[in-house]
Each structure stands twice: as structure tokens, then as C-alpha cells.
Amino acid sequence: MKKTVLTTMALCALYFVLCTRAQAQTFDFNKAYQDHLYSLTLYNQAYSDYQDAKNSYLANKTLSLKEDARQKTLNMLKVRDQMMTVYMQMLKQKIVEDKGLGTDDINNIFVKIDSEIDWYKSDKEKYNTNDSLETLFGRSEEARARYKTNTLLTIDEALVDIGLGEEIALRNKHEAVYSTLKTAIDAGVATGKLTLNPFNHWLTDIDATDSMLKQNESDVRTRIQKIYNQSYSPQGSFEASIEILGLGIPQLSQFNKFLVEVLNYIKNQQ
């Protein structure tokens, strides 16, 4: 009889497993950003607890207060590693959803982001519940060095790449509109409703604007790589890249205005 009951239970479980549709939650940038905000909140809380415990110990150096401070420090460091992992994953997700970047751009930055994620994951795993305060201070110094020499540079490059991707995506969209307009002009000229003049001059100017945008994008790519060059300061390279990236905005606006002008001219000729 026991066998019967067990068989029945197993069958029931199997049925419910088969019937339950595993609906995987879609992981997108919004979800990644919410995760980042949550992990940031956890870190801020852990940091606040660490500060309180540290101040209490410094005010009254007892063994129990030292132990409390050690535990709070350990927790804060682990949460900090986790927070950095989540932050890097959010940047990665943003790049995934950025439509402008090419495969080479994406692969280049992903290798670096993944390397950072691996480091913080590994670092978190290395913490031991029995680590002394001195050991924890040393580990924090290691994290500081990593952040300064690798993580920050990767973050800066990722942020520039994200902006670059947005600009490229907008340029691509303008190019698509431009292509449609050129088709409309060709059709109008073929039917005699439009004349090639002044479009031939205007299209040359629009092409020049498009080329300037592409050149600007290329300049950004070159400049941001200098962040890894010892001859340049990382902060300076980042700011210079952002400055070049900023030049693309008026160029995009110009592209947009030219296309609006061409469109209005065609409309008036109808």
C-alpha cells in the first residue's frame, strides 16, 4: 500500500511539474537598473552599519565592539563586491540594448566588463567569516587597487561606448530617412514633378554632414582607447572622449534640420 501511495504522489508531482509553465522573467536594462539601485541601497545600508560599528569601537575599544566592527566590515566588503558586480552587469545590459554599436565595439568592451565581473565575484568568494580586521583592511586595499587600475577605466570606456552607440543609432536612423527622401526625389525627378537642382547641391552638403558624424565617431573610438595609455591621465582621456562625443550632437541636429528642409521643399513642389 505504501508503494501505491508513493507512486501516486510521484505521479501527482510529475503532473504539476509538467503543467507548470516556467515563465522566465525577461532580463532587460530596466530590470538590470532596478537591480543596481537595489544593490546600491544594500551597500549604503551596509556602509552605514560599518561606520556606526567603527565609530562605536573607536569611542570605546572593547573586544565585543571590535568583533562587531569586524563583522560589519566583512559584511560591507562583501556587499560592495556584489554591488560592483551588479553595476557592471547593468552597463553590459545597456550596451546589449544599444543599437548603434557594432560587433567589434561590443566584443571589445564585453571582454573587459566580464573580466571585472569575474574579479568581483571571485573576490567576494574569497572572504572568510573568520578574517581578522587587519586582513579585511588588506583586502579592501586590493579592491581599491583593482578599481583604480582596471574597473574605473572599463567603466569610463563603457560609458563612452554607450553614448557612442546612441549617437550611431541616431545617425543610422537619419540615414534611413535620408535614403527614403532620395528615393522620393528620384521618383519626382523621373515624373517631372521635381527638378534635380537644387537637390544635387543639398545632397552634397548632407553627405558631408554624415561624413563628419562618422569621422567624429571614429575620433571617439581612438580617443577613449588612450585611457589605457600610461602617457595620458585616465580622467583626461575620459573627459576628452566625452567632449568629442558632444560634438556629434550639433552635427546630428544639423543632419536633422537639413532633412526637414529637403522634406519641406519637396512638399512645396507638390
Place this chain on the structure above:
Amino acid sequence: MNIENPSQDITQNQPKSGMAGVIEKIKPTLNKIWERVPVPIKSLLVRFYSNKKIFIPVAVASGLMFLIIILGLLFGSKSTPIIIPSKKTPAPFIVTTPEASPGGDILTVIGNKLKDLNNQINALDINQNKLKPPTIDYNVSF
């Protein structure tokens, strides 16, 4: 005089009611089916039925499986029912970029698209302020 008892006759001819009556009715049919079953299978079934230690668990398990299937059909996740409309299905409205023509709606579409793109340009945040790295205090020592 041979007087027949009328009440006794009525009792004998009265049909049996409930399950017993149903069994009585289908018994001849079942007997016919049973007679047609080949002898080796018959003997196997008899042996299976006579061995209560096997027959009862198998019967209970089969019953439960049947019950689970019925419950699953009744309460399980139901797929969207297919509704056959009585009216003719309207032609689907497909949003596509219209083909370029010199004097049509395409110009309005392009106009709207350019306005939208201009808004996107104005909304660009080159500094990515939303994604700035968190401030971290690495000075952990006391």
C-alpha cells in the same frame, strides 16, 4: 381448486432497481464478451484478479492516474480558446513603412519621424549621468 397467489407472481416479474438492475441487464453482454476472450488471456486475467496483492494497488494507481488526468483537464492551465467569429474576419492592419512616392503620405510619415528623431537628439545625455559609477569609500581602516 388451484388458486394462484397473485401477489407472489407480481413480485417475481418486478424488475430489479438500482445498480443490481443495471448489472443484471449488462450481464448477458459481458458474458458474451467474456466467452469471446481467448483462453490464455482469460487465464491471465483470472490469475491477475485472484492475486489481490497486485490487483488492488494496480487498480488504485490506475484510478488515481485517471482522476489526475480528469482534474488536469478540468483545472489545468488552459490554452486560449479558439473563437470562431460569426462575422467575416476583417483584413489585418499591417504597419509598414509606405513605399516612397513623391506626393503621398510618405512625406508626412517622414516629417513625423524627423520630429521624433529631433526629440531623441535633444534628450541625449552624453555624460550618462544616470549610469555614473557609485561613490565608494575605499578608505577602510581604523
